[in-house]
Amino acid sequence: MQEETGDMARPVEPGHFSTCESRLDKHIAGLCSVDFPVAVVLPAGGSGERTGLLTPKQFCTFLNRPLISYTIQTFERVPWIQSIVVVVAKERLDLMMDIIHRFHHRNVLVVHGGSTRHRSIFNGVRALGEGEDGTARVKPKVVIIHDAVRPFVEEDFLLKITMAAKEQGAAGAIRPLVSTVIATTLEGYLDHSLERTKYRASEMPQGFIYDVIYQAYQRCSESDFEFGTECLHLALQYCGTNAKLIEGPPTLWKVTYKRDLAAAESIVKETLSQSACVVTGGSAQATELANALQRSMSALDMEVDVISDLIGDNAKSLSKEWNFIQVSVNSSCLSEVGKTLSALEEADRALLHPVVIIWVYLNVSENDLSGNEPMGGEPAAMMELATGAKLGNILVYGIQLHHSKETTLWGRSVERVAQMSCALIRDRSPALTGQLLQA
Ligand SMILES: Nc1ccn([C@@H]2O[C@H](COP(=O)(O)OP(=O)(O)OP(=O)(O)O)[C@@H](O)[C@H]2O)c(=O)n1
Ligand SMILES: O=C(CO)[C@H](O)[C@H](O)COP(=O)(O)O
Incomplete structure (x- = not known):
């Protein structure tokens, strides 16, 4: 036969x-x-x-x-x-x-x-x-x-x-x-x-x-x-x-x-965890954070590229075996993650391997010094988006961090985001998708 x-x-x-x-x-x-x-x-x-x-x-x-x-x-x-x-x-x-x-x-x-x-x-x-x-x-x-x-x-x-x-x-x-x-x-x-x-x-x-x-x-x-x-x-x-x-x-x-x-x-998993692409959306604060993440993650042996979006020439990143980090500042920007998700789905990127998207949400509001301010409906929306994405072999995780004017505190936060991102990318745990972790 x-x-x-x-x-x-x-x-x-x-x-x-x-x-x-x-x-x-x-x-x-x-x-x-x-x-x-x-x-x-x-x-x-x-x-x-x-x-x-x-x-x-x-x-x-x-x-x-x-x-x-x-x-x-x-x-x-x-x-x-x-x-x-x-x-x-x-x-x-x-x-x-x-x-x-x-x-x-x-x-x-x-x-x-x-x-x-x-x-x-x-x-x-x-x-x-x-x-x-x-x-x-x-x-x-x-x-x-x-x-x-x-x-x-x-x-x-x-x-x-x-x-x-x-x-x-x-x-x-x-x-x-x-x-x-x-x-x-x-x-x-x-x-x-x-x-x-x-x-x-x-x-x-x-x-x-x-x-x-x-x-x-x-x-x-x-x-x-x-x-x-x-x-x-x-x-x-x-x-x-x-x-x-x-x-x-x-x-x-x-x-x-x-x-x-x-x-x-x-x-x-090791071969899938060599590189990540940080998408900033173009804002100055997001770019600053992305550049800092690039430095910290490179020190953790991950090749990191920083781009503003996934359109035009930048769309090339979709065909590489990369993981994605979407940085959002202040506003409710889950829609940006949604866009990255759709682009990956369209490129059929997750056919052979699960792809990771990490949503890094930077909170810069002055009145949020406690770091405990709830993010409205975001955690629920995030879970819903991640649940749907998982069906298509795309693993979406979230990390929230708060901006600090104090350089040492800020540096530590960025370092934590870098370490958490590397760990999420390397572990690819389906059980943690949809979680909004705190850095
Ligand atoms: N009748 C067989 C036996 C083995 N193989 C293949 O030969 C390869 C190497 O063999 P092995 O590791 O011994 O596989 P198994 O025979 O499946 O394992 P085991 O001896 O533990 O039963 C495997 O890809 C296995 O599927 C095969 O095509 N036909
Ligand atoms: O590497 C080999 C051959 O040349 C092994 O003989 C082959 O892989 C067969 O495996 P097993 O002994 O498990 O059936």
């Missing part, structure tokens, strides 16, 4: 966030040296027993998106990868198609998995060369195999694996061993231990010349299909192809246990 999304024969369209500009830039920079067809097979047909969860780990969701979608997005962003095959268990086919449609993935071919990882991978590899009815497809020169549960892999590393696979016939990622490997006796005693520096952990991605991996699978035994764990080994044993091994970054690790899902979520 195969289900296609998009036209597999056509050159791949860029993924949701990859822009034509970045593809062009890479060609100009000479980085896109891949002038042969490359495809990827993502085995996702396992049940994830070791997580102890009912849902297979590739379908577990964090930040409102299943893990498999993050992995697909990673490959969609690579302009020289022409097609993506995802292999899933028969009973998960509808779920997979739903994910593909919901997150606008394109050029993905979904194939039924097998009872073991090797059987699933072979189904994916075979589907690249022939259709369900046996009709021939244009085979890629190189096929990358990558576990669907390893969401973080950079384009430059994929390029290294792909080029080495083209040269050598096979290539794979390795990492230093974390623990020493020992052999045990049947009775559970130490038999011998391996010299750790001589061995490496085999990770993914791996790349193969298509015919090498296809023939290796055609020639390998039932026992290989049933118990084997290493594609590179099949290429060596059945095609005499010695794989080139390349040390990869630690982020190539595989989600295996439940705690790995939390680790993956925190890596995604």
Whole structure:
């Protein structure tokens, strides 16, 4: 059973966030040296027993998106990868198609998995060369195999694996061993231990010349299909192809246990929390506060841009993976937050990741020295706006601060807003949306 999304024969369209500009830039920079067809097979047909969860780990969701979608997005962003095959268990086919449609993935071919990882991978590899009815497809020169549960892999590393696979016939990622490997006796005693520096952990991605991996699978035994764990080994044993091994970054690790899902979520949150755009509305006091926030947040490792609005040239900020801080002075300016919200919704910015908007309300009124003056109907309106926004994956928080003429007090308030903003952006807690916090 195969289900296609998009036209597999056509050159791949860029993924949701990859822009034509970045593809062009890479060609100009000479980085896109891949002038042969490359495809990827993502085995996702396992049940994830070791997580102890009912849902297979590739379908577990964090930040409102299943893990498999993050992995697909990673490959969609690579302009020289022409097609993506995802292999899933028969009973998960509808779920997979739903994910593909919901997150606008394109050029993905979904194939039924097998009872073991090797059987699933072979189904994916075979589907690249022939259709369900046996009709021939244009085979890629190189096929990358990558576990669907390893969401973080950079384009430059994929390029290294792909080029080495083209040269050598096979290539794979390795990492230093974390623990020493020992052999045990049947009775559970130490038999011998391996010299750790001589061995490496085999990770993914791996790349193969298509015919090498296809023939290796055609020639390998039932026992290989049933118990084997290493594609590179099949290429060596059945095609005499010695794989080139390349040390990869630690982020190539595989989600295996439940705690790995939390680790993956925190890596995604970290990457989403690098930058923020402060929108001032143009008033002098808002701009002064925005500039002070920029200084304080930069010291907290966040890149901050200050702009007056989101129109004209400034609208470019909407397409970046930024978070937004809307500064309002005195007057009831929730409508400004509403405008930012609408602009983000229109740009479909929250399709793949939750976006944060922080409304910073600066109260400068003289008669509010206590800092306790209620803000009329604002908290209720704010909660209502945030509740609606959350449905669209946009997280709206509020921070209120009071202006002080006393420099030290004012500095401390700004510092608190900066720290709270960074924390809200990094935590992305859905439970805190709609709250108007006091700085
Ligand atoms: N019959 C199988 C078994 C595994 N896989 C895929 O191979 C990758 C790596 O395998 P592993 O981490 O072992 O996944 P599971 O088999 O799902 O996990 P577990 O061993 O804990 O059950 C995963 O993306 C998994 O979905 C597959 O496509 N088909
Ligand atoms: O990285 C590997 C291969 O080369 C592993 O063998 C692969 O990820 C399979 O995982 P598991 O052992 O969990 O089935």
